[in-house]
Amino acid sequence: MEDGNEMDIQLIEPVQSLKDEVEALTGNNVVIRRRESYCCLTSVQPANTILSYHFIQFGADNDDFIQHAITHELLHLVRLWSVPPEKRVMMEASVQEIKTGLMFLFNEPDWLRVDEYDTRTKLYAIICRSVINSVLDLWVEGEVLRRYADTQISHEQADYYDKRFREILEAGISSFNIPTFHPRASSIMNASSYAFYKLFANRVMEADDLIEEISRLPYSPDMGERLIEETENEADRRNHKDDVMLVDRWADVLGRSSWFHWGTRWQEGVADKDGYSWEYYH
Numbered sequence: 001m002e003d004g005n006e007m008d009i010q011l012i013e014p015v016q017s018l019k020d021e022v023e024a025l026t027g028n029n030v031v032i033r034r035r036e037s038y039c040c041l042t043s044v045q046p047a048n049t050i051l052s053y054h055f056i057q058f059g060a061d062n063d064d065f066i067q068h069a070i071t072h073e074l075l076h077l078v079r080l081w082s083v084p085p086e087k088r089v090m091m092e093a094s095v096q097e098i099k100t101g102l103m104f105l106f107n108e109p110d111w112l113r114v115d116e117y118d119t120r121t122k123l124y125a126i127i128c129r130s131v132i133n134s135v136l137d138l139w140v141e142g143e144v145l146r147r148y149a150d151t152q153i154s155h156e157q158a159d160y161y162d163k164r165f166r167e168i169l170e171a172g173i174s175s176f177n178i179p180t181f182h183p184r185a186s187s188i189m190n191a192s193s194y195a196f197y198k199l200f201a202n203r204v205m206e207a208d209d210l211i212e213e214i215s216r217l218p219y220s221p222d223m224g225e226r227l228i229e230e231t232e233n234e235a236d237r238r239n240h241k242d243d244v245m246l247v248d249r250w251a252d253v254l255g256r257s258s259w260f261h262w263g264t265r266w267q268e269g270v271a272d273k274d275g276y277s278w279e280y281y282h
């Protein structure tokens with residue numbers, strides 16, 4: 001069994017110290033693995049009764065930002081462990097909830113076709129988390145800056161968001177522009193993206209010029225502005241419990257409350273027969 005002593009990356013300081021902090025806080029090692037081709041930048045699966053370590057994976061193509069991205073994943077674990085185990089809930093989905101989500105995204109009755117089901121369920125999980133859950137990343141990224149100002153980590157962070165902002169401003173649309181999606185799916189993705197990046201420019205980067213540029217994007221801003229309103233009203237978000245409340249508000253505004261429920265099943269390490277995995281994707 002992996003024990004976390006061997007990793008696919010040499011962590012720099014202060015990331016190594018943060019990894020030590022997470023291991024002391026949670027009582028589990030952190031294992032970090034490099035993947036040749038990966039669906040996303042990084043992911044983290046928290047340790048449970050079956051998986052004895054926290055499992056972080058990263059794509060091979062993102063070396064420029066990787067220390068920052070791993071820092072981000074480690075801070076998710078810190079946040080999750082900021083409350084007692086019974087309150088450490090993650091998004092879970094029943095078969096019905098996955099079906100509801102997939103029907104909305106793809107609008108096809110044959111959602112259970114075996115050959116594509118894994119891919120679609122994974123997409124569902126990624127979208128569910130990155131669209132509804134992305135509000136959590138505002139705290140994580142703010143924490144990165146607060147803890148690690150003027151380190152390589154904050155420079156990688158600035159470069160990463162500079163690149164993302166440029167992509168978004170150039171494309172004028174969210175990066176979730178996957179052709180197989182039903183067009184209506186784009187509206188919630190764009191609203192989420194709009195709100196996240198406008199809040200990020202405001203709260204984390206304090207960059208007025210970016211806020212203005214984002215405001216000029218051709219989104220239908222109503223839903224996006226409502227997300228921002230819901231978030232602005234929560235000035236003091238102290239721990240994971242506040243995150244859950246805020247995610248629920250985003251899901252409500254986006255009309256996606258029927259896509260998931262909160263639970264602690266992930267802690268039992270239940271191998272989900274429906275393909276649902278307990279991971280944060282980025």
Ligand SMILES: [Zn+2]
Pocket residue numbers: 072076136137140280282
């Ligand atoms: Zn995150």
